[in-house]
Amino acid sequence: MIQIYNTLTRQKEVFKPIEAGKVRMYVCGPTVYNYIHIGNGRSVVAFDTVRRYLEYRGYEVNYVLNFTDVDDKIIRTAKEVGKTAPEIAQKFIEAFNQDTQSLEVKPACLNPKVMDHIPDIIAFIEALIAKDYAYVAQGDVYYRTRKFEKYGQLSDQSIDELETGASQRTGQEQQIKEDPLDFALWKSAKEDEISWEAPWGAGRPGWHIECSVMATKHLGETIDIHGGGQDLEFPHHENEIAQSEAKTGKTFANYWMHNGFVTIGEDEEKMSKSLGNFVTVHEMVKEIDPQVLRFFLATTHYRRPLRYSETTFKEAETNLNRLRIAYENLDFRLKDSQKTREQDAERLSQWTQLMTQFTKEMDDDFNAANGVTVLYEMAKWLNIYAQETIVSSDVIAKVLEDFRELLSIFGIYFQQDLIDDEVEALIAERNQARVDRNFARSDEIRDLFKEQGIILEDTPQGTRWRREK
Incomplete structure (x- = not known):
């Protein structure tokens, strides 16, 4: 029985999908104006792990992750480098796909893009205007926030608190809105910026409207799970709820899930592009084993902050190697x-x-930290069994298959066929050299293996080898 911590109710709830055996899951994807950093990668990996576990438990998951390909940042980047907004968006969509593939993130069932949904967005806004939840002001369209009675429920804020913050904002937009709390559904066109024609004038969508449109179009008016980073809880997800439920009159999402930040430095500052303290996945996977980065990102509980440092990353590398060696130890015993x-x-x-213990831990709000602790116990079991004088091929086949399946939930895959004819x-030559007491040749071969990153281990069952990780 899976339980999910629902941000909306601030408690764990038993997961009951809308349709038995199926899950409708929407996760807010990147704004594609730059390479994703590890903080972005953490969100992608966290929800990929949730999806994988749901599939492991037998659910069919319709997993939708969007690309925001129209945005102020994309337009600004395009101007800086002399490209069009679509060119910039496409470049970084391709980079996102490349980087997430290196992290063993499963492709989404669908990656909708804003530019492909402009008619749907216009129709959605028209429906809100018709219901008096939105109004036109000098070519912009704004949502009447105060009209939606549940506004602030997701982020646990009162309308008075929000009004105090909004009243301190300045600028032309604030002057034309009916209420400081109102937010943009459509922004009127500016010179030299990408735009589309709409009944109220040329322009482009606001940020929040896109996800309401794409989620409801592709998953239905009510979805099971909506996910994203904690920084999206307000205002993005709060605004999605207001827009969607005002239009449909139905609950937008039954379960809201938010992953914690990746922090960096002694002050454990949130990693972000705006602070300039980020490390991109694109660069990291060129220098380190992507499986280590995946393991680092996947094995802390998704709601907890994840501290990035040389020490924590090294711990992840050590622990992953611990699991790999246990797997290889028992895999080696198949031959005898x-x-x-x-x-x-x-x-x-x-x-x-x-x-059973693994399932119990992961059923509790996808507790990856506790789940991986069970994997460490399994690794200990594998090592102990591998040391027995006589082992069963049936047992080895069963437990290694299970172990691989559980590892795959975290996006970890071990190379199963390390045997190489040359190695x-x-x-065999080294073993014969030792029999012949030709220790010079024996040492020469061992040194050659060391140069190639191959570690030899002499066991009662013979010499085995593995690649140094």
């Missing part, structure tokens, strides 16, 4: 295993208990 043993039932019973031939 027997078909069955009397102790098989007892061993598999122990393993089943660990599998095996050199190992």
Whole structure:
């Protein structure tokens, strides 16, 4: 029984999808004007892990992640480099796909883009105007925030608190709005900026309207799960609720999920492009094993902040290697295993208990930290079993298959076929050299392996090898 912490109600709730066995899931994707940094990557990985676990539990997940390809930042970047907004957006959509693929993020079922939904956005705004939830002001269109009685519920803020903050804003936009709390659904066209014709004049969509339109168009008027970073809780998600529920008269999303920030430095400052303290995924995966970065991002509870430092990253690398070695230790024993043993039932019973514990931990709001702790216990089990004098091929096949499946929930895949004819031939030559007491050649081969990042281990079952990670 899966429980999800719902930001809207601020408590854990039993997950009950709208349609049995199926999940409608929408996650706010990137504004594509730059490479994603690790903080952006954390959100993508967190919800990819949630999706993977739901699929592991038997759900069919319709997973939609949007691209914001029309935005002030995109327009500004395009002007700076002498490109069009669509050219900039396409460049960084391709970069996003490349970077997330390196992190083993599963492709979304759909990646809708704002530019492809302009007619839908215009129609949505027209419906809000018709219901008196929106109004035209000098070519802009604004949402009447105060008219939506539940405004502020998601972010747990009162309308009075919000009014105090809004009243301090200045600028031309504030002067033409009916109320400081109102937000833009449509922005009138400016010279040399991309725009589209609409009944109230040329312009482009506001930021918040796009997700309401794309989520309801592709997943229905009510969706199961809506996810995103904590920084989107207000105003973006708050505004999505107001727009969507005003138009449809229905609950927009049944479960709201928000992932914690990646922090950096001694002050544990939020990593962000605006602060200039970010590290891009694009550059990191050129220098380090992407699987280590994925493991680092995936194995802290999604709602908790994740501190990025050399120490925490090294810990992730060490722990991932610990799991990899345990897997390889038992995989190596397949070559001398027997078909069955009397102790098989007892061993598999122990393993089943660990599998049950993993599900229990992950069912509790996708608690990846506790889930991976169970994986460490499994690794210990694998190592102990690998040391037994006689092992069962049936047991090994079963537990390694399970272990691989659980690792895949976190986007981790171990190379299953490390055996290479050339390496095996050199190992055989080294073993013979040792028999012949030709220690110079034996040491030479070991040094060659060391240069290639290959570690040899002499075990009672023979010499095995693995690549240094």
